[in-house]
Amino acid sequence: MSATGIIQTQTLEVSLGPQHPSTHGVFRMDVVLDGEYVVKLKPVMGYLHRNHEQLAEKMTWLGSMPYTDRLDYFCSMTNNWAYALAVEKMTGLKVPERAEYIRVIMAELTRLLNHSCAIGFLLSDCGAWFTPVLYALREREWILDFFETVSGARMMCNYMRFGGVRVDLDDASLAMARNIVARWPAFLDEFEKLMTENEVLLARTQRVGILSRNLAINASVSGPVARASGVEYDIRKVDKYGVYDRFDFGVPVGEAGDTFDRYMIRILEMREAVKILEQALRDIPAGPFIAPEAKLRNFKVPAGDGYGRIEAPKGELGFYLVSEGGAKPYRYHVRPPSFINLTILEDMCLGQKVADTVIILGSVDIVLGEVDR
Amino acid sequence: MDAIYQLIHDYCPTMPDWLALALAILLPIAIVMGVFLTVFALLTWVERKALGRIQNRRGPNRVGPVGLFQPIADGLKLLTKEDIVPNAADKVVHFLAPVLVVVPAFMVLAVVPVAKGFIAVDLNIGVLFALAVSTASVLALFMAGWASHNKFSLLGAMRGVAQVVSYEVPMVLAAVVVLMASGSLSSVSIVEAQRGLTGWFVCKPWGLVGFVIFQLCAMAEVARTPFDLPEAESEIVAGYHTEYSGFKFALFQMGEYVAAITMGGITVTMFLGGYLGPGCDLPKFGWLISACWFFAKLGIIVVINIWARGTWPRVRVDQLLGFAWKLLLPLSLVNIVAMAVWHFAPNKLVGWVESAVLLAVAIVALVKINAGQTFEKRSYRFTS
Amino acid sequence: MIPPLEQVREMLSAGAAKSSLLVEREEAVAVAQFLKTDPQLQLDFCSCVTAVDYIKQDCIEVVYHLYSVALKHGPVALKVRAPRALEQCRMPSLTPVWRGCEYQEREAFDLYGVKFDGHPDLRRILMWDEFVDHPMRKDYVPPMDYEWEPTPHAETLARAKQTGGTVPASALEAKK
Numbered sequence: 001m002s003a004t005g006i007i008q009t010q011t012l013e014v015s016l017g018p019q020h021p022s023t024h025g026v027f028r029m030d031v032v033l034d035g036e037y038v039v040k041l042k043p044v045m046g047y048l049h050r051n052h053e054q055l056a057e058k059m060t061w062l063g064s065m066p067y068t069d070r071l072d073y074f075c076s077m078t079n080n081w082a083y084a085l086a087v088e089k090m091t092g093l094k095v096p097e098r099a100e101y102i103r104v105i106m107a108e109l110t111r112l113l114n115h116s117c118a119i120g121f122l123l124s125d126c127g128a129w130f131t132p133v134l135y136a137l138r139e140r141e142w143i144l145d146f147f148e149t150v151s152g153a154r155m156m157c158n159y160m161r162f163g164g165v166r167v168d169l170d171d172a173s174l175a176m177a178r179n180i181v182a183r184w185p186a187f188l189d190e191f192e193k194l195m196t197e198n199e200v201l202l203a204r205t206q207r208v209g210i211l212s213r214n215l216a217i218n219a220s221v222s223g224p225v226a227r228a229s230g231v232e233y234d235i236r237k238v239d240k241y242g243v244y245d246r247f248d249f250g251v252p253v254g255e256a257g258d259t260f261d262r263y264m265i266r267i268l269e270m271r272e273a274v275k276i277l278e279q280a281l282r283d284i285p286a287g288p289f290i291a292p293e294a295k296l297r298n299f300k301v302p303a304g305d306g307y308g309r310i311e312a313p314k315g316e317l318g319f320y321l322v323s324e325g326g327a328k329p330y331r332y333h334v335r336p337p338s339f340i341n342l343t344i345l346e347d348m349c350l351g352q353k354v355a356d357t358v359i360i361l362g363s364v365d366i367v368l369g370e371v372d373r
Numbered sequence: 374m375d376a377i378y379q380l381i382h383d384y385c386p387t388m389p390d391w392l393a394l395a396l397a398i399l400l401p402i403a404i405v406m407g408v409f410l411t412v413f414a415l416l417t418w419v420e421r422k423a424l425g426r427i428q429n430r431r432g433p434n435r436v437g438p439v440g441l442f443q444p445i446a447d448g449l450k451l452l453t454k455e456d457i458v459p460n461a462a463d464k465v466v467h468f469l470a471p472v473l474v475v476v477p478a479f480m481v482l483a484v485v486p487v488a489k490g491f492i493a494v495d496l497n498i499g500v501l502f503a504l505a506v507s508t509a510s511v512l513a514l515f516m517a518g519w520a521s522h523n524k525f526s527l528l529g530a531m532r533g534v535a536q537v538v539s540y541e542v543p544m545v546l547a548a549v550v551v552l553m554a555s556g557s558l559s560s561v562s563i564v565e566a567q568r569g570l571t572g573w574f575v576c577k578p579w580g581l582v583g584f585v586i587f588q589l590c591a592m593a594e595v596a597r598t599p600f601d602l603p604e605a606e607s608e609i610v611a612g613y614h615t616e617y618s619g620f621k622f623a624l625f626q627m628g629e630y631v632a633a634i635t636m637g638g639i640t641v642t643m644f645l646g647g648y649l650g651p652g653c654d655l656p657k658f659g660w661l662i663s664a665c666w667f668f669a670k671l672g673i674i675v676v677i678n679i680w681a682r683g684t685w686p687r688v689r690v691d692q693l694l695g696f697a698w699k700l701l702l703p704l705s706l707v708n709i710v711a712m713a714v715w716h717f718a719p720n721k722l723v724g725w726v727e728s729a730v731l732l733a734v735a736i737v738a739l740v741k742i743n744a745g746q747t748f749e750k751r752s753y754r755f756t757s
Numbered sequence: 758m759i760p761p762l763e764q765v766r767e768m769l770s771a772g773a774a775k776s777s778l779l780v781e782r783e784e785a786v787a788v789a790q791f792l793k794t795d796p797q798l799q800l801d802f803c804s805c806v807t808a809v810d811y812i813k814q815d816c817i818e819v820v821y822h823l824y825s826v827a828l829k830h831g832p833v834a835l836k837v838r839a840p841r842a843l844e845q846c847r848m849p850s851l852t853p854v855w856r857g858c859e860y861q862e863r864e865a866f867d868l869y870g871v872k873f874d875g876h877p878d879l880r881r882i883l884m885w886d887e888f889v890d891h892p893m894r895k896d897y898v899p900p901m902d903y904e905w906e907p908t909p910h911a912e913t914l915a916r917a918k919q920t921g922g923t924v925p926a927s928a929l930e931a932k933k
């Protein structure tokens with residue numbers, strides 16, 4: 001006891017990770033705790049760093065397509081698309097209509113897959129003992145089976161090519177996709193019934209980890225995290241890449257910017273993705289699935305630089321490419337959404353409890369393959 | 374004990390007196406330990422199967438028929454694992470903690486009447502003994518957390534101590550109504566006081582509230598989800614037993630599960646009429662039927678525990694303590710008053726109505742007072 | 758307002774803000790402030806920050822891709838160049854303008870060795886703290902053996918010197 005009668009306490013420095021059950025991989029947070037309160041938090045990353053960018057600079061343009069799968073290993077389809085889009089921007093390759101539809105279908109299925117797992121793992125971080133995760137994984141299997149049927153691989157699909165996609169969708173696989181889309185709303189209803197109204201979940205997530213709109217924009221936060229904070233920005237709407245301007249869908253925007261909003265935005269986005277998928281699967285035209293002038297061998301990109309970006313499930317996924325006109329990129333840079341969304345992790349966690357840091361991290365939804373590259 | 378002593382005396386008159394006495398003491402202990410260890414092993418299997426069912430998977434199904442021997446396989450695996458003690462750990466305390474976790478859990482068993490006329494020791498302060506001894510596990514928990522020299526362990530121990538100390542208070546106060554109703558601290562007398570068609574204390578307004586409070590506190594006391602903060606996996610790895618491996622880890626698990634069973638047994642004894650049930654007084658197989666009743670009721674408590682674990686997220690530490698001090702504690706105090714009202718009411722019906730109204734008002738008022746934390750109904754706009 | 762910045766606006770708004778700006782290091786912060794606050798541009802979202810090693814021009818270029826959330830246009834690529842030599846390879850940090858640059862500038866420092874003056878917390882982010890070199894530079898020579906690497910840099914640098922300083926590793930392999 002000091003003279004003022006206040007007990008002198010010490011802060012406690014804890015390293016959450018890299019070996020920790022809920023840092024979603026080998027990620028570390030150096031947390032300084034005052035009792036249970038977080039007074040300082042520094043993310044430490046790089047445990048999975050493999051210098052993806054340098055590897056790509058030593059490979060042909062197409063050669064790094066399979067490696068983009070490994071960035072965000074939940075969403076290989078959208079990674080492929082972002083890279084293909086950037087290259088198509090630089091080369092001016094036109095993508096046939098059917099290929100654009102196939103890409104939209106793949107990307108939106110990836111969004112379903114990613115968001116269902118993200119909220120499942122978020123609830124698991126809340127301590128729900130894997131029940132929500134396993135419900136999410138059960139549905140994810142359907143999508144993975146579909147990806148396997150189409151591309152031959154469940155997770156590392158390597159499906160897109162410059163100017164189109166690698167293989168066409170036949171009627172059987174389209175029917176498979178329609179089946180998945182048809183059952184998804186029922187799954188979401190079941191999931192929400194299980195979790196959304198749960199008092200413990202509400203108590204844990206509402207008003208926890210608040211991210212203000214201004215900070216979200218200033219800190220380049222993108223994707224569902226930014227939209228939960230009230231940033232009306234969806235690249236599908238802003239850039240209208242692919243054929244997204246043909247579909248009727250809304251972009252859910254939250255207001256409070258807390259963990260609960262980030263959870264709900266993901267559920268609502270899944271419902272919108274189902275709408276897009278229904279339209280895309282209804283309207284998909286016949287035609288070539290890859291541009292006839294697209295070359296797989298001896299593919300060269302005219303000199304210059306270009307930046308292509310898409311709305312990946314986790315946020316804005318961009319590729320900045322510099323070409324010297326050769327067969328290899330001179331510079332290949334990935335703008336990973338989960339890496340940049342981590343910038344504001346400390347701001348969200350300060351003053352919260354140590355238990356909250358875990359669910360705030362879960363609500364940001366990171367994949368370490370993408371953070372560390 | 375006396376009955377067994379008499380039995381031994383009848384069948385084996387030549388046995389020396391001291392041996393008969395020793396046997397009469399040891400036999401029930403051995404039986405109780407054996408039965409409950411089996412129940413513990415079964416419970417781990419039941420829990421994993423039930424969780425599997427809740428989570429759309431099969432659960433253990435490789436070892437033995439429907440995975441029934443899984444607990445044995447687990448035990449053998451943990452026995453053969455390397456026992457790792459951290460360099461910086463306080464070796465003696467680190468060793469003692471898992472032992473100390475198990476001992477009180479088993480000691481409580483001594484005063485649980487498992488069947489009619491079957492109790493290891495019929496202490497006249499049985500309930501007090503059970504509540505006091507079960508709290509001793511918090512000491513082991515803190516020893517484990519402190520001796521491991523690990524920050525996660527320390528955080529887990531801190532949480533554990535705060536939690537057990539907080540929940541002990543409403544728990545004891547919830548038990549008070551039972552003591553008032555039965556007029557005894559002996560667990561057998563408490564069970565016997567619940568005879569009759571609606572005799573179980575849970576069938577009375579104060580008993581129902583007391584049962585809910587007691588059950589919640591018991592779940593918190595043995596750190597079951599949603600109150601499993603001392604070992605919150607997603608936050609502090611494994612809490613106080615982060616640094617334990619091999620059989621010491623198994624001892625922690627065992628202590629925890631046995632504590633869960635014994636707390637369930639105490640709950641059953643105090644509120645659900647213990648071993649009472651149709652047929653428990655039959656002259657010949659009464660003991661067997663009553664044991665079945667006891668374990669059936671215990672099974673319900675266990676299922677409630679597993680169900681909660683499979684479906685609920687974990688609460689946060691401030692919410693946990695707030696729940697105990699702001700809601701359960703005042704409610705259990707009101708509950709004592711309700712019990713008194715019921716007791717001194719001119720007739721049963723008036724007592725029923727009065728205590729029920731009193732408790733309903735108290736619950737509504739307490740929820741209103743604590744309504745600072747009500748949840749918002751959110752709406753989201755869609756831009757296109 | 759300084760006259761040149763007004764020209765920037767005209768230039769950018771003419772091309773629907775899909776162009777790139779190469780600015781001097783000293784002016785970078787002023788230009789960035791202008792781009793962010795100008796009511797017609799409002800480039801409030803700094804999407805992507807990265808460095809490119811132009812070894813032939815002997816410079817390292819840091820590229821900021823800017824978008825506007827408010828007006829929904831972009832991108833504007835803001836490019837700043839610095840000499841390659843490690844001591845002179847520094848430029849003002851734009852983190853005070855766009856918080857989102859914080860980690861990406863750290864990454865550019867880590868992988869390219871660009872020192873950002875005024876960055877709040879300029880440390881390595883992906884490589885480990887003891888790492889000496891900047892691996893994304895075009896003249897970086899990776900160690901021969903990744904498995905055994907207690908002090909790779911003295912040795913690899915010596916080897917690099919023997920073979921002429923700036924030979925990429927693939928060429929080294931080919932020579933054998």
